Each structure stands twice: as structure tokens, then as C-alpha cells.
Amino acid sequence: MHPSDWRLINGEFLEALPAVLARARGNATARALAQNDWLLRRKSDGRFLALRRGAVVRELQRGALTPMLLADAAALADADAMAEAPRPLSGLVERLHELGLDEVSYSEETGLVLVPEPSTLANAGRDRYQRQLWLTRETARAWQRMRAAAMTDGVVLEAISGYRSHDYQLGIFRRKLARGQTVEEILMVNAAPGFSEHHAGSALDIGTPGEPAAEESFEKTLAFAWLECHARGFGFVMSYPRSNPHGITYEPWHWRLANSGSV
Numbered sequence: 001m002h003p004s005d006w007r008l009i010n011g012e013f014l015e016a017l018p019a020v021l022a023r024a025r026g027n028a029t030a031r032a033l034a035q036n037d038w039l040l041r042r043k044s045d046g047r048f049l050a051l052r053r054g055a056v057v058r059e060l061q062r063g064a065l066t067p068m069l070l071a072d073a074a075a076l077a078d079a080d081a082m083a084e085a086p087r088p089l090s091g092l093v094e095r096l097h098e099l100g101l102d103e104v105s106y107s108e109e110t111g112l113v114l115v116p117e118p119s120t121l122a123n124a125g126r127d128r129y130q131r132q133l134w135l136t137r138e139t140a141r142a143w144q145r146m147r148a149a150a151m152t153d154g155v156v157l158e159a160i161s162g163y164r165s166h167d168y169q170l171g172i173f174r175r176k177l178a179r180g181q182t183v184e185e186i187l188m189v190n191a192a193p194g195f196s197e198h199h200a201g202s203a204l205d206i207g208t209p210g211e212p213a214a215e216e217s218f219e220k221t222l223a224f225a226w227l228e229c230h231a232r233g234f235g236f237v238m239s240y241p242r243s244n245p246h247g248i249t250y251e252p253w254h255w256r257l258a259n260s261g262s263v
């Protein structure tokens with residue numbers, strides 16, 4: 001499979017990644033990966049739980065999949081289509097309530113809305129940390145075009161972070177709650193799960209070598225100056241400029257695809 005055809009298939013609790021993307025530790029694992037199409041990963045903590053070929057799911061460790069996860073793995077088998085239709089939000093709302101988070105009042109306080117996850121994502125190469133970067137197909141294309149254009153101008157753009165799932169953000173909340181923090185304390189540092197543009201797969205945090213990730217000092221870089229001049233032409237806009245109407249901290253590193261690029 002060509003890298004541009006690599007997809008992440010998004011389930012309720014699991015996501016499927018092409019097995020070829022996994023690095024094998026040991027011959028037995030390498031063989032197992034070569035014999036399977038998909039690797040199933042738990043969204044909340046990124047743990048690899050099973051392999052799948054066609055409709056056959058094989059656990060990596062016996063008992064890795066609870067009945068709930070098995071049902072999700074079976075549903076993924078029917079979802080191999082390339083559709084990017086948004087996934088339902090019902091499961092997220094239920095999990096927010098379990099944490100004691102009221103999405104309606106949070107939305108009123110912040111002016112932010114719940115952001116559904118797409119049902120599939122496209123591979124957009126690797127990020128600064130050599131992790132696979134996942135974005136909607138359109139965003140992946142626009143990002144790769146923009147990055148190449150910057151490169152010809154001698155400017156290196158790096159992805160810091162692209163798509164993030166609701167469960168990933170919920171996992172951060174659960175771990176902090178388990179350590180004794182309150183929801184209010186966590187919300188001062190982390191956005192409520194479900195309300196980040198990163199869930200849509202159309203936003204990414206951009207950096208440049210030698211510059212710390214997601215710091216305001218990014219606005220002083222050549223990369224930022226380049227983005228200010230050219231990003232619009234590729235369809236990207238800065239979501240949270242200074243004094244934005246949402247009252248969100250200035251984030252010069254956070255850009256989203258607003259429309260199909262005009263380039």
C-alpha cells in the first residue's frame with residue numbers, strides 16, 4: 001500500500017492503522033504484522049490490542065479485548081470505506097457526563113462547540129517527534145503542498161500535532177482526576193474533551209526546528225512570517241489570533257484548513 005493510501009479508521013473506542021506502520025520488536029511480531037492488514041489501537045492510551053485481516057480479529061494478548069471492544073473491532077470491519085463522515089457525538093456526551101462535565105454550560109462559557117471526529121483520516125507523513133500525522137484527506141494534501149512550498153523558500157515547517165481523538169483528551173482528564181485534581185483545575189490547563197479543533201482532523205500545530213513547541217515565541221520566527229504571507233493561499237487560517245472572540249489565549253502555532261486551498 002502506498003503511503004498516500006494509508007488510512008486511520010476511527011471507531012468508538014478503537015482505531016485501526018495499517019499494520020505496515022508498526023515497528024516490529026522480534027521476528028514473531030514482524031511475521032504477525034506482515035500477515036495482517038490492520039493494527040487495532042485503543043484510543044484512550046494508544047495501546048496496541050489486536051490485529052485484523054479481513055473480518056478476523058486476533059488479540060495480541062489473550063483477553064485484551066473486552067466484549068465492548070470486540071464489538072467495536074467488528075464494527076470497524078464494516079467501516080473500511082473511505083468515507084470521512086463525522087462520527088456521532090452521543091458516546092462523547094455520555095463520557096463527559098461521567099466526568100461531571102456539562103457540555104452545554106461549558107459551551108456557553110467559552111463559545112466553543114462540540115467537534116465531531118471524522119470516521120477516517122489520511123496519513124500526512126510524520127510529525128516533529130516521528131509519530132504518524134493524521135488529518136482529513138483535504139487537510140493532509142493542503143499541509144503537504146504548503147510544507148513543500150515553504151521548503152522551496154528555505155523555510156522548514158514541522159507538524160507538532162494534528163488529529164487528536166476525544167478519547168485521547170478524555171484519557172488526560174481521567175489520569176489527572178485519578179491523581180486527585182478537580183475538573184475545574186484540569187480545565188485551566190486542558191481544553192474540555194470534544195471542544196478542540198484537533199478532533200476534526202482539519203487543524204494542526206505548526207513549529208520549526210530549534211523552536212519549542214506551542215510557545216508564543218513562534219511568532220518571532222521566519223516560519224511564522226512565511227505562514228502569515230502564504231498560508232491563506234493554501235486554505236489555512238490562524239484560529240486564535242490575539243484578542244480572538246472566543247477569549248482563547250493567542251496561539252500563533254495553531255492553524256486550520258478553512259477552505260480548499262486556492263493554489
Ligand SMILES: [Zn+2]
Nearest residue numbers: 198204205254
Ligand atoms: Zn492546536
